[in-house]
Structures are given as C-alpha cells and as structure tokens.
Amino acid sequence: MYIKESKQAYDAIVIGSGITGGWAAKEFCEKGFRTLLIERGRVVEHRKDYVGEGIPPWEQPLRSKVSLAEIEQQYYVQKNCYAFNDSTKHFFGNDRDLPFETTKGTDFWWIRANQLGGKSLLWHRFSYRWSDFDFNANKLDGFGNDWPIRYQDLAHWYSYVERHVGICGQKESLPQLPDSEFLPPFDMTAPELHIKQQLEAAFPDRKLIHGRQAHLTKPSAHHLAQGRGQCQARNECQKGCSFGAYFSTQSSTLPDAAKTGNLQIAPNSVVHSLIYDAASNRVKGVRVIDNDDLSEREYFGKVVFLCASTLGSTQILLNSRSKTFPNGLANSSGVLGHYLMDHNYNAWAKADIPGFKGSFYSGRRPGGLYIPNFYFKPDPKRPFLRGYGMSAGAYREDWQALKNNDGIGIAFKQQLQKPGKWKFSLGAQGEMLPRFENSVQLHAFKKDKWGIPQLEINCRFSENERLMMLDAAEQGQTMLEKIGLENVSSGLHGKPPGSGIHELGTARMGKDPKDSVLNGFNQSHDIPNLFVTDGASFCSSAVQNPSLTFMALTVRAVNYAGKEIAARRI
Numbered sequence: 279m280y281i282k283e284s285k286q287a288y289d290a291i292v293i294g295s296g297i298t299g300g301w302a303a304k305e306f307c308e309k310g311f312r313t314l315l316i317e318r319g320r321v322v323e324h325r326k327d328y329v330g331e332g333i334p335p336w337e338q339p340l341r342s343k344v345s346l347a348e349i350e351q352q353y354y355v356q357k358n359c360y361a362f363n364d365s366t367k368h369f370f371g372n373d374r375d376l377p378f379e380t381t382k383g384t385d386f387w388w389i390r391a392n393q394l395g396g397k398s399l400l401w402h403r404f405s406y407r408w409s410d411f412d413f414n415a416n417k418l419d420g421f422g423n424d425w426p427i428r429y430q431d432l433a434h435w436y437s438y439v440e441r442h443v444g445i446c447g448q449k450e451s452l453p454q455l456p457d458s459e460f461l462p463p464f465d466m467t468a469p470e471l472h473i474k475q476q477l478e479a480a481f482p483d484r485k486l487i488h489g490r491q492a493h494l495t496k497p498s499a500h501h502l503a504q505g506r507g508q509c510q511a512r513n514e515c516q517k518g519c520s521f522g523a524y525f526s527t528q529s530s531t532l533p534d535a536a537k538t539g540n541l542q543i544a545p546n547s548v549v550h551s552l553i554y555d556a557a558s559n560r561v562k563g564v565r566v567i568d569n570d571d572l573s574e575r576e577y578f579g580k581v582v583f584l585c586a587s588t589l590g591s592t593q594i595l596l597n598s599r600s601k602t603f604p605n606g607l608a609n610s611s612g613v614l615g616h617y618l619m620d621h622n623y624n625a626w627a628k629a630d631i632p633g634f635k636g637s638f639y640s641g642r643r644p645g646g647l648y649i650p651n652f653y654f655k656p657d658p659k660r661p662f663l664r665g666y667g668m669s670a671g672a673y674r675e676d677w678q679a680l681k682n683n684d685g686i687g688i689a690f691k692q693q694l695q696k697p698g699k700w701k702f703s704l705g706a707q708g709e710m711l712p713r714f715e716n717s718v719q720l721h722a723f724k725k726d727k728w729g730i731p732q733l734e735i736n737c738r739f740s741e742n743e744r745l746m747m748l749d750a751a752e753q754g755q756t757m758l759e760k761i762g763l764e765n766v767s768s769g770l771h772g773k774p775p776g777s778g779i780h781e782l783g784t785a786r787m788g789k790d791p792k793d794s795v796l797n798g799f800n801q802s803h804d805i806p807n808l809f810v811t812d813g814a815s816f817c818s819s820a821v822q823n824p825s826l827t828f829m830a831l832t833v834r835a836v837n838y839a840g841k842e843i844a845a846r847r848i
Contacts, residue, residue, distance in 0.1 A: 280321065281314075281542050282568075284577060288314040288542075289843075291564055291579035293549055293594070296396025297825055298812045298832045299585035300527030300535070301439070305836035306583075307540040314577055315541060318548040318569060318586075319393035322369075324528040328518025330365030338364050358777065359389045361400050361516040369399050369516070379721055381736035387776035388589065388735070394545060395527040396587070397779070400516050403491040403524050403645065405445045406822035407436050407456040411654045415709075416818050418656050419663050422617070422712035425817045426789045426798035429456065435830040443525040443829070444501050447490035454654035455822070461495045463488035464511070468637045469672045469700050470647060476761035484652045484757070486670060491645045492525035492825075504530055513642035524644070544577065546570055548728045551598040552582060552607055554805070561607075561808050567728040581807045581839055581848055585832065588618075588781035588813035589718060593733050595785060595810075596720050608785075608802040614795055617786055618716040618737050619819040621778035622666075622708035624771040625747040627754025629763035631672060631700035638674065638697065646671030649704070651821045662745040666708035667821040668754065674700050702763060706750035709821045710775070711742055712783055737775045780824055785814035800835040807848045811835045 289311035292302045299315060306313040321327075335342040342363045349357050356362055356370040371390035380386050391397040410429040416422035433456070440459040449457045466474065466488070474486040493509045494501050506522030506529055515524050522529030535541045546569035553563040553576065563578035584591040592615055598607035606614045646669055653665025673679075675698025685693060716738070720731035747770055755768040788794020791803035800815050802808040811832040813824055842848045 279536060279541060279543055281544055283575060284314070284542070284544070286312065286314075286578075288312050288577070288579035290314070290581050290583065291316065291577060292583045292585055293564065294396060294584070294586035294590065294812070295394050295527055295532070295543070296391075296585065296587065296812075297398045297401070297527065298828045299396070299583075300398060300531035301829050301832045302583045302585055302811065302836055303541060304531040304535040305833050307535040307538040309836075309840050310540065311840075312540050313535070313542070314579060315535075315543045316547050316549060316564060316566065316577065317394050317543065317545045319545065320569075321543075321545045322393045322395050322399065322528065324522070324533075325518075325520040328520060329368065330517040331514070331520060332517075333365060340364060355387060356389060358387045359400075359779065361402075365514075366400065366516045369393065375727055377724070377726055378732050379724065379734040381734065384736055384738050385774035386735045386737050387774060389776070389779045390587075394543070395532070398526040399518060399528065401825060402823070403493060403515065404823040405440075405443070405458070405490050405492050405826040407458060408432070408820050408822055408827055409454050409456050409654070411454050412818070412820035412822070415664060415820070416712070421663055422818050423786065423788045423790070423793055426787050431798070432827070432830045432834065435834045436826065438833055439826070439829040441500065443492050443530065444494045444497065444506075445490055445826075446488070446493050446495040448488050450485065450487050452485065452650055455650045458490060460490075461498075464493075464495060464643045464645065466647065467639050467672055469631045469634045469702070472634075473631070473672065473702060473761060477757060480760050481757060484649055487648050487650065489645045489648045489669070493644060494523045504533060506530065509644065511641035511643055513644040515644055547575075548730070549586065549594050550574075550728065550730055551594065552808070553578075554598060554600050554603070554607055556600065556602045559805060561805055567730070569728075572728065581843065582809070583835070584808070584810040584814075585812050588784060589733060589735075591810050591812055591814045592718060592784040593720070593730070596718075597730060603804070608795055608804045608808055610804050611792055611794060613714075613786065613793060615719050615784050616714050616717045617712040617783040617817075618718060618735070618775075619710040619712055619782040619816070620737075620775040621780045621819060621821070622710055622739055622743045622747060623705060623778050624773055625666075625706035625708070625750035625754065625768070626704065626771065627751060627758055627766065627768035628701065628703040629758040629766040631702050632762070632764050634700050637700075662742045662749065663711060664709035664746070665821060666706045666746060666750050668750070669705045669707065670703065672700055672702045674698065702758065704754040704758070706747060706754070707778070707821055708743060708746045708750065710819050711740060712786075712818055713740065716775075718784060739775060780813070780819065782813040782816040782819050782824060785810050786817045787815050788817065799838040800831055801838070806842070809835050809839060
C-alpha cells in the first residue's frame with residue numbers, strides 16, 4: 279500500500295491525509311477509483327504508534343511536561359496548543375523545520391500535525407452542523423461573498439458522514455443548530471442539570487445542551503465493523519485511542535479505503551507544486567520533495583483533490599505558478615490567499631457552584647456542554663456583526679486542580695485526597711469576519727528545507743471581534759451571577775488568530791469566478807479537474823467547529839467529481 283516511486287496514472291490524487299483527505303480517499307476508493315493519497319509526513323499506524331497512550335503522568339519523566347530546551351528548539355509555536363504535552367508532542371510539527379513569517383505588528387499560531395492522519399489524531403471532536411443562518415450570514419449583512427450553497431445542499435451529506443463517524447448528542451430542534459444523526463450523549467452531572475434548569479428559565483433565548491462530539495458512546499454495528507469500540511471516558515484522546523472510539527483517519531476512513539484494494543499511499547512526500555498543462559487546462563500531476571533525502575519525484579492523475587489543510591493547500595496553489603497563472607494556480611480572481619479566518623476564543627467566565635457537596639462523578643468525560651449562538655439573527659442595534667457560541671462545563675476540583683494551592687507536608691497531601699469545590703466555566707467561540715486584508719502570501723526569498731517559499735501571514739482580529747469578546751465576557755458574567763453562582767469572574771485572553779486552530783478561507787467558494795476560487799462543488803472555476811475541500815474553501819467561519827462541514831463538503835465534492843468524470847467533463 280505504501281509507495282515511493284510510481285509510474286501509474288491514478289484515477290484520483292488526494293493531497294493530505296487528515297479529516298478531509300481521509301474521507302476523499304475512502305470515497306474515491308469505494309467508487310472503484312485507483313487512488314493515491316499523498317502525505318508529507320511519516321506513517322502513523324493505528325494502535326502501534328500511539329506511544330503515549332495509557333501512560334499516566336507519574337510514569338513520565340517530567341510528569342507530562344516537555345522540557346524547556348525541547349520547546350525552545352522544536353516546539354516554540356506548537357507549545358501553545360492545549361493538547362501539547364509529553365504524551366502527544368510526537369504528533370505535532372517541528373517548528374524548526376516549518377518556518378513561517380508574520381507581518382510586522384501581527385501574530386499567528388500555526389499549529390501543525392504533519393503525519394499520516396494529520397490533525398484527525400489531535401482534534402477536539404466537537405461536531406456541529408451549520409444552519410441556513412450561517413450560510414446566509416454574508417448575504418444578509420453584506421460582509422463577505424455569498425455562499426454558493428445552503429443548508430439543504432449539505433443536509434444529506436451531513437447525515438451520510440455522521441452515520442459513519444458516530445456523533446453523540448441529543449436532539450434539540452434549534453433553528454440555529456440543526457440536529458445530527460445522534461448516538462446517546464454523555465451524562466450531565468447533577469450541578470450541570472441544575473444550572474441548565476436555572477439558566478434556561480432566566481434566559482429563555484439561551485439553551486445549555488450536550489456538546490456534540492465524534493465519540494462512540496454506543497457504537498452501531500457499522501462502527502463495530504470498522505474495528506472501533508465504545509468510548510472508555512479516559513479523556514486522553516490526543517494520545518491516540520486504540521479503541522478507535524473517537525473518529526480519526528486511522529480508525530475509520532483509512533481502513534475502509536485500504537480494504538478496497540484501490541488505495542496507495544505516498545508518505546514522506548512534501549508537495550512542492552501541482553503540474554499544470556495549459557494545452558488541456560488540466561492539472562496533470564503533483565511534484566513532490568522527499569521528506570527525508572530531499573530527492574524529487576512526480577505523480578500523475580486524472581483529478582486532484584487538495585486536502586492539505588487551509589494554509590497548506592493555499593501554499594501549494596500559490597507555489598504552482600505558470601504563464602497562465604503567474605500569481606498562483608487557479609487564481610484568475612486574484613483572491614487566492616485572502617479572507618483568512620479563525621475562531622476567536624478570547625472571552626471567559628467562571629464561578630463556584632454552591633452546594634452539591636455530596637455529589638461526585640466517575641470517569642473523565644471527553645467533552646463538555648455548549649450554549650449555541652443566541653445572536654444568530656442579525657440585529658442592527660448590536661455593536662458588532664455575527665455572534666458566538668459558548669463551551670461550558672462543571673467539574674469538581676481534584677488533586678490536579680488543588681495541587682496548585684499553597685501547602686506542604688502530610689496535611690497538604692491529605693487535602694489533595696479530598697474533593698474540592700464544584701466549579702463552572704464558560705468559554706466563548708466567536709465568529710471572525712472574512713476580510714480581504716487578512717491574508718497569506720509567499721515570502722519573496724525565504725524558503726524551508728525543501729526549497730518551498732515560506733508563507734507570510736498577515737492576520738489580526740478586528741474591532742468587530744474585540745467588541746464581540748467584550749460582550750461575551752459581560753454576558754457570561756451576567757448569566758452566572760443571575761443563576762446564583764458564587765465568586766463569579768470573567769475576562770479576556772488576548773490570544774492571536776491561529777489559536778483557535780480553525781483556519782478557514784484563502785481559496786473561497788463563490789458563485790462569481792471574478793471574486794472566488796471555487797464553485798459550489800469545491801471545484802476550481804478555472805481548472806475543471808482541481809478541487810479544494812478543506813477549510814480553505816470557506817466563505818465565512820460561523821461560530822461552530824468546522825470539521826463536520828469539512829467532511830460533508832468533501833464527500834459531496836467526490837460524488838460530484840465522480841459524475842463529472844463519468845460524463846467526461848473532467
């Protein structure tokens with residue numbers, strides 16, 4: 279299955295093996311297409327290569343911390359990710375080998391996971407559908423281009439991927455957050471059930487619901503047939519899960535693609551550029567640099583799907599220049615590299631929960647609760663456009679929280695053995711507007727070790743996002759005070775774009791080829807056999823986590839491409 283050199287002309291080439299690449303490979307292979315999956319990083323095998331799995335902190339040399347020397351030399355950007363620790367560091371990119379520039383006065387955290395499976399091994403599994411309020415937002419307030427699709431265009435494909443992935447949650451019938459095909463949710467704790475009742479009574483327009491996540495709480499026969507099992511509530515997902523209880527390329531899409539016999543994988547193959555043939559106006563193949571020995575090779579295919587992550591895919595297009603496309607492949611519109619977005623996680627609120635001293639829980643639920651966006655309808659009286667959702671959850675202080683208190687000796691150790699206070703927290707996830715000036719371009723002369731021009735990122739949150747986070751902190755404080763919680767506080771973080779790890783835009787879809795790169799099926803307006811189905815294709819960010827929409831867009835695009843190929847239009 280793993281190859282290096284190949285003289286085959288593949289039916290389909292998929293670049294990138296993360297959430298979208300895995301889905302594209304699975305769908306093409308199951309349709310009978312001879313498919314090559316190109317991955318720039320090493321092979322990570324399911325179960326075998328989860329080297330940090332099941333190792334508790336007290337058995338790790340630095341109790342899960344990474345040494346300062348290692349961080350300074352290799353992980354000075356990646357250290358900012360919430361999931362980065364000694365048990366997961368091998369799934370993060372080495373910053374020394376992955377340089378990029380930011381425009382003076384700006385900052386950006388570019389979190390990368392360059393191995394087979396990509397960030398599907400590290401993601402936080404929250405999976406929410408978008409609604410028509412999200413697909414209509416640009417059109418309604420005039421900020422950004424109109425999406426070429428609506429909810430009904432994706433509804434079938436959401437269901438298709440959800441049944442395969444396994445999404446836990448509960449039907450709510452909310453207009454701004456369509457229901458999924460659900461597995462049972464994780465239980466709420468007694469304090470959470472109390473807070474839900476109080477909050478929804480005090481604020482009728484707001485709901486506290488189960489977070490919707492890609493976890494198998496009760497696997498179906500379809501999931502078991504994939505070799506996956508029930509979630510064990512260890513909350514150590516980013517170490518890798520041998521149960522396959524959370525969805526990843528390794529646990530789900532890759533095995534299905536492999537068993538068709540139609541899949542080949544080219545690991546350690548850093549894509550330099552796409553090979554464009556002006557005479558036929560088609561992408562003929564892919565030019566790669568070997569990750570290890572820096573040798574060059576080429577692969578050829580009939581259709582190319584870029585699934586290399588938002589910035590990765592755009593970097594490849596920008597570096598694929600020709601006489602026809604001197605400013606980047608498929609860039610006749612001139613918008614390639616522009617309208618970069620992320621989510622804004624910069625507001626929080628927290629409080630103590632009185633009572634419930636006799637209430638405990640067992641296990642470690644790998645997720646929390648969610649307050650869907652209550653600003654989903656445009657309101658000219660609000661001082662900012664769009665809105666935000668809020669992650670939420672209650673927990674009881676245990677030794678990991680109490681260890682930071684002052685203390686020493688036996689008495690302190692005995693104190694750590696007793697449960698502490700119940701706490702409740704809120705964290706905002708705000709929409710970022712698509713702005714032309716938030717962009718990426720190739721650096722004029724700086725290159726990485728593979729000879730590929732580095733990306734220069736120019737991105738910052740605007741006044742709209744600042745006002746939105748101020749409102750989120752204020753609303754969080756108000757809600758927690760009104761429902762009777764104690765010691766309420768709120769504030770702002772000040773983290774830069776990229777910190778949400780939801781990069782979106784830079785090769786957006788659109789109805790008009792003059793202001794967009796892709797059509798409504800993620801197909802290049804300029805080149806019929808070129809598709810981009812990762813976050814680069816987004817016209818707006820909404821407030822929901824985007825991965826479920828990545829998947830739905832990808833399977834829809836593969837289905838479309840298959841029909842176009844059969845009709846000989848590609």
